[in-house]
Structures are given as C-alpha cells and as structure tokens.
Amino acid sequence: MGKILGIIGGGQLGMMLTEAAKRMPEEISKVIVLDPTKNCPATQVGAEQIISDFKDAKSIHELAQKSDIITYEIESGNSDVLKSVQGMAEVSPSPESLRIIQDKLLQKRFLSENQIPISEFIQVDSINDLAQGLAKFGYPALLKARRDAYDGRGNFKINSSKDVQEAFDYFNGQNLMLEKFVQFKKEVSVIVGRNTKGQIKTFPLVENIHENNILRETIAPARVSEEISNQAEEIAKKTITVLKGAGVFGIEMFVTFENDILVNEIAPRVHNSGHHTLQSSETSQFDQHLRAILGLELGGVKLLHPTVMFNILGPKDFEGEYMPIKISEENVFLKMYGKKISKPLRKLGHLNVVGNPGESIDYLLQKLESLKEKVRVIPST
Ligand code: ATP
Ligand code: MG
DSSP states (O other): OOEEEEEEOOSHHHHHHHHHHHTOTTTEEEEEEEESSTTOGGGGGTOEEEESOTTOHHHHHHHHHHOSEEEESSSOSOHHHHHHTTTTSEESSOHHHHHHHTSHHHHHHHHHHTTOOOOOEEEESSHHHHHHHHHHHOSSEEEEESSSOOTTTTEEEEOSGGGHHHHHHHTTTOOEEEEEOOOEEEEEEEEEEEOTTOOEEEOOOEEEEEETTEEEEEEESOSSOHHHHHHHHHHHHHHHHHSOSSEEEEEEEEEETTOOEEEEEEESSOOGGGTTHHHHBSSOHHHHHHHHHHTOOOOOOOBOSOEEEEEEEOOTTOOEEBOOOOOOOTTEEEEEOOOSEEOTTOEEEEEEEEOOTTOOHHHHHHHHHHHGGGGOOOBOO
16 A cells, blocks of 8 residues: 655645656555645645645644655754654654754754864854854855745845845844855755665766856756765765755755865755756656655666756746746756746746757757747736
8 A cells, every 4th residue: 555645845846746756656645735825836736735834733733644754845844843743654854854954053063063064154143243253254244044044035145344234134033144155166966865774875966056046057967077076975975874864855065166065055855956857867856755755775866868957937027927838849848837926036947958968068058048038937918
C-alpha cells in the first residue's frame, strides 16, 4: 500500500513534488498539502488541500493525522508543532534542522560552529548593534530579517551611513542580523540529497544569476573550474552531514574573486536552482526528494544535457490576470505554475532550454534570449 504524503506548502514546489509523487503510485497513494491559498498550484495537479496558515497548530495536527510522511516546501513552517507530531507521521527533513535553518542567525552560527565557510555576521537587536557591525564590516553590508524571508524580500543593502536609519526602520522591529557583503564572482548552488538510510548524492554544481536579490537564471553545469566544482560539492556534502534529516537540500554559495567558496544559505527543501533537473538529469530533484524521504535508493544525479533555466516573473509594475503563456520549440520546456494572478516579481513559471550534445552554454543562453519575448507576462484586458 502506498503512503500518504503531507506537504506544508502547496505552491510551485509542492506542485512539482505532487507530480513526482504521481510518478510513483506504488509508493505514494495520495498527496495532501497545507496552504492558505485556495486552489493553490499543487491542487491543480491532484493534491488534496487543507486550507490554513502554514504555522497553524491545529491544521498541522490534522495533516499529521491524515499522513504517513510529512515534508515541506517552505522554511517558514512551525518547527515546534512539527516536532510534536513526529509520533503521528514521520517528518522529513527533521524539525530540528528546520528550526536551525529557518532562523538565518541560528543557521549562520550553526554553519560557523561546524567550520563551514561563511561571510562574517552579527546579531542586530538595536540600531547600536547595527552601527557596531557596520564599523566592523564596512560598507556595503546586508541587513537581513532572521525569519520568513524569501526571494530577497527580507534583505536591505546598506551602502553608506546615510542608509542606516532607513534600513533599521524598514524592518519594523523584526529580529535582524547583519552580514558582511561578499564581493562575489559567481553565485552557485548544489542540490544534495540524503535518504533515511544515510546515502548521500550531490547533483553537479550550477551557476545562478540573480537580479534584485531574486533568481532569474540557472546555468547547468556552472562555468567554473573542476577544482571549484569539486570543492563546492565537498562543502555541500559536509553541510548535509552535520544537518539532520532526510530529503533534498539546496546549498547556495558564493565564489569569490580569490576563488574561495562561502555558503550563503541552506534551503531544507527542493530549490529553484534545481528545476533544470526536470529535463536535464537522470533524476529530477523532486523525485530525488521523495526517494530520500521514503528511504529508497537515491536516483542517479548525472547531468545528461547542459541546460539553462529561466524564471518567468510577474512584471514589477503590474498586479492582475495575464495572457496565457505558450511556447512550442524543440528542446524547450515551459512549466507554468497555474497562478491566476501576477504580482510584482512573483514566480509564475519557468523555462528549461535543454542542450543537444555539442551545444554550448553560450548557444543556449543566446537561444534563451531569443525566447524571452515569447514568455513575457502581458496583462489580459
Ligand atoms: P532566496 O529565497 O532567493 O534564497 P532569501 O530571501 O533567503 O533568498 P538570501 O539568499 O539571503 O535571501 O539573499 C538573496 C540574494 O542576495 C543572494 O542570492 C545574493 O545574491 C544576495 N546576497 C545575500 N547575502 C549576501 C552577502 N552577504 N553578500 C552579497 N550578496 C548577498
Ligand atoms: Mg537565498
């Protein structure tokens, strides 16, 4: 008999996990997501839904009662409640890892204690702490909300002493931390999975291009030396080794101009920079996550085709319904997330441009440029 999978969050990641679950009907018979938005993306591919806030204790209990295994697609779940329902359903990755990761300050302390290279940071509880941190790190520096941030929405870059008060006020009393700004050459990431039996596999290193703190493109494989990609994979393995729990983790890193690698942050879940694996790799990150939490042998992680992934984001100046996006091109795979309403910089879908043997990354990037107009989000009238 297949197991019932509960997922905290039913957005695009929950949607693609649900689709992966449907590819293994013997192992998973049903998916239930907990999400506050009615008709969230995961329900559109067959998941049942409990409509509720991600952190609501009663609803998490209900989900645990109905499920055999619980996982999550977002970091902002309630780790205490998830811990308390572990007797009712298996929770993967472990709520303890979630508790550490969901607070950026605890996460950075944890990484530092485990000798994983990161940028310097301090806790900020007052404007005085902030001033002290800036005196230590210099400008620019990044002030970050410790919790509930995503797509860079919890970051404020402080460029000079003129920005200090505005930055502090911007967060309106939230718990904060300050980080030294890393002058990086590239941003890269590794998707690493561990199953319940301890088997670990890392997908090859990819390169991420952000604009305004939000991921725009992923290039697989990363255009870096073999030495750097090996080093990054080692860091990812070390990171997952010190963290508890089964599942797939996204490890975001910076490569500096001195070729040092610093971890930016860990996502205890499938990750946007792993969407290329849907078409490029032996196993997709979504299948791998399910294999990991079910205790199955992990799938192969070989990159079969170089691939460029492009995020389709809502235009900055528009909120509302938009024209359907369709594209029909060889080796181009469009995935829309079924979100009816576009909002500024909201992730509405992605495009994977998959390479044939012999096609270079430069060629794929050019091809992507020629396709961007076709996947532009246009308001419907
Ligand atoms: P996401 O949901 O996209 O992972 P987030 O809201 O959790 O984002 P971070 O990952 O902390 O935020 O930061 C978003 C982006 O801001 C990073 O990918 C990077 O481009 C930039 N950034 C974050 N920290 C630093 C830093 N210390 N130095 C330089 N750039 C940084
Ligand atoms: Mg990040």
